[in-house]
Amino acid sequence: MVGLLHSIEIALGATCLGLLIGTGGAYGKLYGGPVVRDLLAVYTTVVRAVPELVLILLLYYAGTDLINQALTAIGYQRIDISGLAAGIAVLGFVQGAYSTEVIRGAILAIPQGQIEAARAYGMSPGLLLRRITLPAMLPFAIPGLANLWLIATKDTALLAVVGFYELALATRQAAGVTKAYFTFFFAAGVLYLLLSLFSNLIIGRVEAWSRRGMPSLKEAR
Amino acid sequence: MANEAAIINVVARTSLWLQPHRILLILIALGLVLAAAFFMRWDWLPQYYEMGLIGIWRSLWILAVTCILGFLFAVPLGLAQATGSFWFAAPAKAFCTIIRGTPLLIQLWLLYYGLGSLFPQYPWIRESWMWPYLRQAWPYGVLALTLSFAGYEGEVMRGAFAGVPKGQLEAARAFGMSRWKIFRRIWLPQAFYRALPTLTGETVLQLKSTPLVATISVIDIFAVSSKVRQDTYLTYEPLLLLALIYMTITGILVFAFSRIEARIPNKIG
Incomplete structure (x- = not known):
C-alpha cells in the first residue's frame, strides 16, 4: 500500500513537472527564437525516440551524478538525492517532451482571433497566457494530457528497475517472500487497473468542465 | 532547363534549412560527439561487438513477431467491438481495457x-512437448508483448472499422459480394489505410517496450x-x-x- 501511494505521488509530481515543461516548451516552440526552437525540436525528438527504460536509467544515474559533482565543485558536501525526487524529475523530463507536443497542438487549435483580440486589448503576455491561452487550449489539450497521465501512472512501474520502492517493486518483493507470485502480481494489476478507471472518471468530469459553454461534440457533428 | 530548375530548387531548400544558427548548432553537436568519442572509454566495444549484434537482432525479431501476431489478434478484437453482438463486444472491450489499464511490466x-x-x-x-519452451523466458516475453500490442491496436482497429463509410459496404453488398469477400476486399483494406498512421506510432511504442523483456532474463x-x-x-x-x-x-x-503510407491511395472516405 505504501508502494501504491509512492506510485501515485510520483505520477502526480511527474505530470505537474511535465505540464510546466510542456507549457514552456510549447511556448518556446511557437514563439521562441530559431535557436530555442531547434533545441526544443531535438529535445522532443530524442526523448520520444528512446525507450523510457533507457532514459530513466541514463537520467537517474547521470542526473544524480551531475548534481553531486556540481555540489562538490562549488564546495558543498555530497547529498543523497531521495529516490522520490529523482523519480519525479526523470519522469517529469520524459513527460515534458510528450506534453510539449500536446500543448503546442492545443494552442494552435485556438482560433487566432481570440489571441489577437487579447493583444489588441493591451494584455501583457503573462495575463494573456493566464486568462486566454491556457483556458482556451484546455478543451483541446485534455484528451492528450489524460492519455499522458495514464502513461505516467504506468511508467512509474519502470522505476522499479532502478530500485525505487513503488508498487511494482513492492509486489515483487512480497511475491518473492511468500512465493505466491501469481496472486501478488494479479493484485497489483487490479490496483493499477482501478487507478486507471478511477482516473478516467475524474478526467471525464474535468473535460466536461473545461468544455463548458462549448457546443457538445455530438451536436457539432 | 528542368534539370537546372530542380538543382536550384534543391539548393534553395538546403540553404533555407542550413541557416547560420543551425550550422553552429550542428558544429556544437559534432564537438560533443567527438568529445564523447575521445574522452570516454570505448575500448570495450570490440569485445562485446558480436554480442551486441545478436542482441539487436533479437530485439528486432521480437519486435517483428509481436507486431505481426498482435496485429492479427487485433483485427478480430476490433471487428468484435465495432460490429459484434454484446457477447462478442463485451469480452473484447474488457480485454482492451485491462491491457491498457495495467503497466506492461x-x-x-x-x-x-x-x-x-x-x-x-x-x-x-512437465511431461508434455511444450515443457522445453515453457521453461525458457522468451515465450513469456513474446506472449506479453503480443497481448499488449493487440490490446492497444484492437482499440485503434475498432475506430478504423467503424470509420469506413457505410456506403462502401452497401455498394459491395449490392454487387453481390459474399460477406467474407466484402471483408477481405473492401472493409479490411480501408480500415488498414485508416489505421496506418496510428500503426506507425504503435510500432515505435512497441519498440520502446521491448527492453522490458530484459527484466525477465531475455x-x-x-x-x-x-x-x-x-x-x-x-x-x-x-x-x-x-x-x-x-x-x-x-x-x-x-x-x-512513411514510404508505405506514401504508396496508399489518398483521399479515402
Whole structure:
C-alpha cells in the first residue's frame, strides 16, 4: 500500500513537472527564437525516440551524478538525492517532451482571433497566457494530457528497475517472500487497473468542465 | 532547363534549412560527439561487438513477431467491438481495457513469474512437448508483448472499422459480394489505410517496450548493455550507445512506414 501511494505521488509530481515543461516548451516552440526552437525540436525528438527504460536509467544515474559533482565543485558536501525526487524529475523530463507536443497542438487549435483580440486589448503576455491561452487550449489539450497521465501512472512501474520502492517493486518483493507470485502480481494489476478507471472518471468530469459553454461534440457533428 | 530548375530548387531548400544558427548548432553537436568519442572509454566495444549484434537482432525479431501476431489478434478484437453482438463486444472491450489499464511490466511479471511458477505444479505439463519452451523466458516475453500490442491496436482497429463509410459496404453488398469477400476486399483494406498512421506510432511504442523483456532474463540489446555495465563498471557509455541504437531503429521504422503510407491511395472516405 505504501508502494501504491509512492506510485501515485510520483505520477502526480511527474505530470505537474511535465505540464510546466510542456507549457514552456510549447511556448518556446511557437514563439521562441530559431535557436530555442531547434533545441526544443531535438529535445522532443530524442526523448520520444528512446525507450523510457533507457532514459530513466541514463537520467537517474547521470542526473544524480551531475548534481553531486556540481555540489562538490562549488564546495558543498555530497547529498543523497531521495529516490522520490529523482523519480519525479526523470519522469517529469520524459513527460515534458510528450506534453510539449500536446500543448503546442492545443494552442494552435485556438482560433487566432481570440489571441489577437487579447493583444489588441493591451494584455501583457503573462495575463494573456493566464486568462486566454491556457483556458482556451484546455478543451483541446485534455484528451492528450489524460492519455499522458495514464502513461505516467504506468511508467512509474519502470522505476522499479532502478530500485525505487513503488508498487511494482513492492509486489515483487512480497511475491518473492511468500512465493505466491501469481496472486501478488494479479493484485497489483487490479490496483493499477482501478487507478486507471478511477482516473478516467475524474478526467471525464474535468473535460466536461473545461468544455463548458462549448457546443457538445455530438451536436457539432 | 528542368534539370537546372530542380538543382536550384534543391539548393534553395538546403540553404533555407542550413541557416547560420543551425550550422553552429550542428558544429556544437559534432564537438560533443567527438568529445564523447575521445574522452570516454570505448575500448570495450570490440569485445562485446558480436554480442551486441545478436542482441539487436533479437530485439528486432521480437519486435517483428509481436507486431505481426498482435496485429492479427487485433483485427478480430476490433471487428468484435465495432460490429459484434454484446457477447462478442463485451469480452473484447474488457480485454482492451485491462491491457491498457495495467503497466506492461506487471503483465510481463505476472506471466513469467506468476504463470511460470504455477506450471511446474502440474506433472502433465512437465511431461508434455511444450515443457522445453515453457521453461525458457522468451515465450513469456513474446506472449506479453503480443497481448499488449493487440490490446492497444484492437482499440485503434475498432475506430478504423467503424470509420469506413457505410456506403462502401452497401455498394459491395449490392454487387453481390459474399460477406467474407466484402471483408477481405473492401472493409479490411480501408480500415488498414485508416489505421496506418496510428500503426506507425504503435510500432515505435512497441519498440520502446521491448527492453522490458530484459527484466525477465531475455538477452536483447538492452540486456547486453546492462551486462557491459556490470562487467566494466562504466555508467554512461553503454547507455549512450544504446540510446543511439534505439534512435536509429526508430528513424528507420518511421522512414519505412512513411514510404508505405506514401504508396496508399489518398483521399479515402
